[in-house]
Amino acid sequence: MAIVTRGFRGRRDASAERLPPGQYQTRDFPVLSAGPTPRIALDEWRFTITDEPGSPVRSWTWSQLLELPVEQPVVDIHCVTKWSKFGTRWEGVSLDTLFASVETSAGYALVHSYGGYTTNLPLADLLGGKAWIVYRYDGGDLSPEHGGPARLLVPHLYFWKSAKWVNGITLRREDQPGFWESLGYNNHGDPWREQRYTGD
Amino acid sequence: MAGRLRWQTGRVVAIREETPSSKTILFDVPGWPGHLAGQHVDLRLTAEDGYSAERSYSIAGPVDGERVELTVQRVPNGEVSTYLVDDLRVGDELELRGPIGGWFVWRVEELLPVLLVAGGSGVVPLMAMVRERARTGGVAPFTFVYSARSAAEVYYADELAGRARDDDGLTVSLVYTRSAPAGSHRPAGRIGQSDPDDLGWKPGAEGRVYVCGPTGFVEAVVGMMLDRGHDPSTIRTERFGPTGG
Incomplete structure (x- = not known):
């Protein structure tokens, strides 16, 4: 039973049913990252899917990525630091498209980024219309501080899973914790179950 | 687990x-x-x-x-x-x-020099590091650069002045962005705007950098450091925006 804080009334949000527990709505787009924003040249940009033995299965250059079918997800996003943002508009490529020609029996994915960031997910959380590599936000190119040139978008999980500056996925038979998942944050990160921290 | x-x-x-x-x-x-x-x-x-x-x-x-x-x-x-x-x-x-949070932290066992760069209320976790160093008798040299709009908006002002005076291992430098009080070592302006040595930290210097503040501040400070050749792997950041609060 929560204790009542004397004199606190709070502000009810009219769209509270769209908010997972413990979240509040913001209309800004806050930036969070653990280190410098990496500087990435588009002519050197690659996105690579690697199978567990370490051999690249598929790799795309920037121009090859742009040639793939474009989707325009409009989604609510939820950051573990408590803010949620409704109706964010993105453009990019479905992970289903990227994985269409990849045969694997792996159950897990470790996502890698320029700058060294990693995050882990069950492969099932990336497939079935649930995840994209996005390169445009709200009608413009995705800015570097928001993860440009391209980031992962997995809106049904807390936003740290939507790795900025993404450059590859390693398929794994066994789950391996990523960066924040090794530093006290939840391994799965479902906002509707408030899986913020280890053990939630 | x-x-x-x-x-x-x-x-x-x-x-x-x-x-x-x-x-x-x-x-x-x-x-x-x-x-x-x-x-x-x-x-x-x-x-x-x-x-x-x-x-x-x-x-x-x-x-x-x-x-x-x-x-x-x-x-x-x-x-x-x-x-x-x-x-x-x-x-x-x-x-x-x-x-x-297990990333934007400092422990006394870490002996390398530390540069702390704070923008506005981003000073709070960095002040915890300054106080932890004092509490534990830490020997790592600390350079603390704190950007605030004016003297009235500086947190922990007296404590910082006292600690800087009494501790040779701690250098505190206040950077005022809107108005600098009389006797300031530099005119009002953003970090690096007029003096690239505001940070007092040379590229190639061994150590760790912690930058905390609003996103625009962190992007500007870290961008300036990368331009000058600092190793990105030595820089840890924490950003916040005045969002909802």
Whole structure:
């Protein structure tokens, strides 16, 4: 039973049913990252899917990525630091498209980024219309501080899973914790179950 | 796998005005497990009808038994920060969960020089590192560059001046962006705007850099450091925006 804080009334949000527990709505787009924003040249940009033995299965250059079918997800996003943002508009490529020609029996994915960031997910959380590599936000190119040139978008999980500056996925038979998942944050990160921290 | 972080009751034991728009709040939290300098805590405030709101705040002080010290900046129209700064009184209770975050932290075992760069209320977790170094007798040299709009908006001003005076291993440099008081070592302006040596930290220097502040501040400071050839792997950042608060 929560204790009542004397004199606190709070502000009810009219769209509270769209908010997972413990979240509040913001209309800004806050930036969070653990280190410098990496500087990435588009002519050197690659996105690579690697199978567990370490051999690249598929790799795309920037121009090859742009040639793939474009989707325009409009989604609510939820950051573990408590803010949620409704109706964010993105453009990019479905992970289903990227994985269409990849045969694997792996159950897990470790996502890698320029700058060294990693995050882990069950492969099932990336497939079935649930995840994209996005390169445009709200009608413009995705800015570097928001993860440009391209980031992962997995809106049904807390936003740290939507790795900025993404450059590859390693398929794994066994789950391996990523960066924040090794530093006290939840391994799965479902906002509707408030899986913020280890053990939630 | 560690156990779940549980909600604990915190009782306010002291409140101190830091600046006209910020207060330092000291909580007594029975059973608090301790924390590292730089970590943060989640607060949960619950209204009489059961409505609750959660926010994260950086811890301002080093580990101190069951005491947890926060400094909260009032965010205009902020649902939680306006209550904490304007309405909270000694004796009030709310819930805390933590400590949280294992990256933007400093430990006394780390002996390399440290550069701390704070923008505005981003000073809070960096002050926890300065205080932790003093508490533990840490030998790592600290350079602390703190950017604030004016002298009136500097947190912990007297304490910082005292620590810098009494400790040869700590250099504190205040950078005023809007108005500099008489006798300042530099005119008002952003870090690096007129003097690339504002940070007093050379590319190739061994050590670790912690930058904390609003996104624009962090991007500008870190961008300047990368332009000058600093190794990105030595730089840790924490950003916040005045969003909802």
